[in-house]
Amino acid sequence: MSVAVVNAGPRRGWKSVSTWIGAIIVGIAVLCAILAPALVPHDPFAQDLDKRLLVPFWMEGTDPAYILGTDQLGRDYLSRLIYGCRISILIGVTVTVVSGLIGITIGVLGGFLGGRVDDAVLFAITTRLSIPVVLVALAVVGLLGSSMTLLVLTLGLLLWDRFAVVARSTTMQVRNLDFVAAAWCAGCSRFRILSREVLPNIASHLVVVATLEIALAILLEAALSFLGLGVPPPLPSWGLMIAEGKDYMFFSPWVIVIPGVALFVLVLGINLLGDGLRDLFGTHRTDT
């Protein structure tokens, strides 16, 4: 029996602080996403043309009912921000599930079977890397019309490369370890070896990749929505909020500053957490 032993040794100073900061940011964001309907002070879709572009709390002439002000259609910015968090997290996670399923399957097969299969996997990865992601995603959404489902599927189909690369190389390492050879000798089936020996031992690496992919998917969704070919309006995606605020940014910079900072902080938090997990898992594995 073999288990990937997590190297949970004492981690010093700033590294653990930054991991905690990341975990707290992600925790708050996830809570916002789940509890969004209960948290919002206003309906994020309700327009009030009398209350357009109200300023947020730190500026002169703010309306206390709208802490972060309102957008160009008079919608409450805080409410839209909270719903935007929901969209970002939803897309980040679902895209990562899709791309993870594809990438891990391809990578593990290539790494485990080797030979021709592995050549094909490498070729698929090379081809995938040569395809400009943003352009193709834009083209698909542009031709088929924008919807959340389509966006998730498109990004999922495009972002599996890192999963495949990591799954392939770690599977290769695990395959050559003694306990896997022992399992072969004991007459275990391929499927059993894959599911009982290989996958548990590469899981920690894949979790780290997953955090990076969630962050990447969130950034890409924002970029596509910003270009008008991501999440369809009036959904309050942060990218879309920045796009809509762009026309007013020279006079009311906060309309792009607020969603941009939110996006930056969330992605930074996920990356901090991912970095922390990578250190936590280490690469130490004991074979007993």
Next chain:
Amino acid sequence: MSALLDVEGLEVGFGSRTSAVRGTSLTVERGETHCLVGESGCGKSVTALAVMNLLARGGHRTARRMTFQGKDLLKLNDGGMAKLRGNAMAMIFQEPMTSLNPAYTVGSQMTEVLRRHKGASQRAATDRAADLLARVGITAPGLRLGQFPHQLSGGLRQRVMIAMALMCDPQLLIADEPTTALDVTVQAQILRLLAELQRDLGLGMLLITHDLGIVARVATRVSVMYAGEVVESAATAQLFADPRHPYTKGLLRCVPVPGKQRQDEPLGSIPGTVPRIGPGFAGCAFRERCDFADETCAHIIPRHAASPGHDYLCRLPA
């Protein structure tokens, strides 16, 4: 005239937990080969690196005295030390395979030493490099100068390292296990070359090895190191004829001597392993493995002189 290299009371620590060298003293005279012997991990290499001020990050050295050609090495800053290294004092290492930079040609790596220290022209430096390659027994030196390290065998690379060390006519050559990583036949060639160069150029050489066979062949003086201390130091003949420290005796018993040893007689061995020594350790570090140890060995050990130039660190009287 003072000794070429004179080190007294050298201590090297890594962090606060490990003392790698504890009060080592040794001298290298002009034109002699001083061998530093001991098991791996006893602090021989660290001693050499400390003299060159090449300790890895985290290493810290102190000494009561450390002079080279009468110059106080402890007072030199990094820049001053760099002016000596590769110039008046040179060093070659155990790993010829990785000690040369893979990205530059042999010629470029050799000439930069002379250009740096003597301000030589590229042409003069190249000529000198070619001469030295020939001197260390490399055929077609002109061809070799243009080659990269990966194109040379281990033995050739070590010859290049030796030639490179000689570029600036050093007074002192420190060789840290120069033959350990090489094939047996190549080992003998390199050793012969070093001995010959030492004699011809009148070098002072500090040769670090764990091989008593090498010591017997080339050393003028021997210092035996154990757990960061020099436990016995003597002229070579004297040490082999009349070893005093139980560790030295044990080491010598481990070497088979053809003719003197019967076929069925078992070779000697020293039971146990080298202990890990932290700061504040007192007494003899060998006492756990020593047949003659008693409770006094846990206290401060005197250094006895067996004869002029032969001293050892043990409670046993001369």
Next chain:
Amino acid sequence: MFNFLIRRLVVAVLVAATVMTLAFILTRLSGDLATSIAGPNATQADIEAIRQAYGLDRPVLAQFFDWVGRALTGDLGESYFFKARVSTLIAERMPITLTLGLTGLVIALVVSLPLGILAAVRENTGLDRVVQMVALFGQAMPSFWLGLILMITLGLNLGWLPISGTGSWQHFVMPGIVLAFSAIPALTRLTRAGMIQAMGSDYIRTARAKGLSRASILLKHALRNAAIPVVAIAAVQLGFMLGGSIVIEQVFALHGVGFLAWESIGKNDFPVVQAVVLVLAVIYVALTMVADLMNAVLDPRLRGP
């Protein structure tokens, strides 16, 4: 080495062929192209006319092989919207995208190399942590948003740089900085890791034993070896940056290839879209081969005995 290059060339051609197929499928995804080209107010007769004019009435396979055959001779078809040859359109716009990409790469290298070296030399100090933080921040920065913020601060408030357009070299500074941000984290980390590895190696100990100056040890002996993976990744990053420039070109109204593609997507101008996808993919594949060649130049071990 020669065999290796031949193999890479074969893979490159296969990749290009696969991308061509995918690009073709991509543009057929929406179903009836003629309807989308004709627009919502077209009559059935208009649609039929368009279908015949663009050869969309022929079997899909025939259209595909026709496109591939022409593309191989450099003919990428004709744009429906611009009424011009696609190859001409792309050739006109490419200099802007390439200028942007190269500016971004140069800025990224100018920032990453010193930062990475500094962090490696001061490993595990406050400075090292700051550099790693910079890399993390760069990784989390939404490029289009950074572009807008720079427009407000450097452009509007400080007035240092022009806000959009392509009139002068200054126009490329802001977009270059923004584009560089996407490559800086990876390049900095790689430089740092490579330098740390090199500085701990035996040949650096030899260089120190030779009494070389600190500058020579760092910049000649260590950096040369640490730079090998950095150069390879830099070439690949340039490929990613060209692909990613579509967002930046849109933000700064730079009329490069990315902008062209974005316009064409909006107009259902599929010959342009599939051609840009293909061209960017081919450039990427070419850049990976350049990376291999540069590795061989930098690392004598790859050149064989």
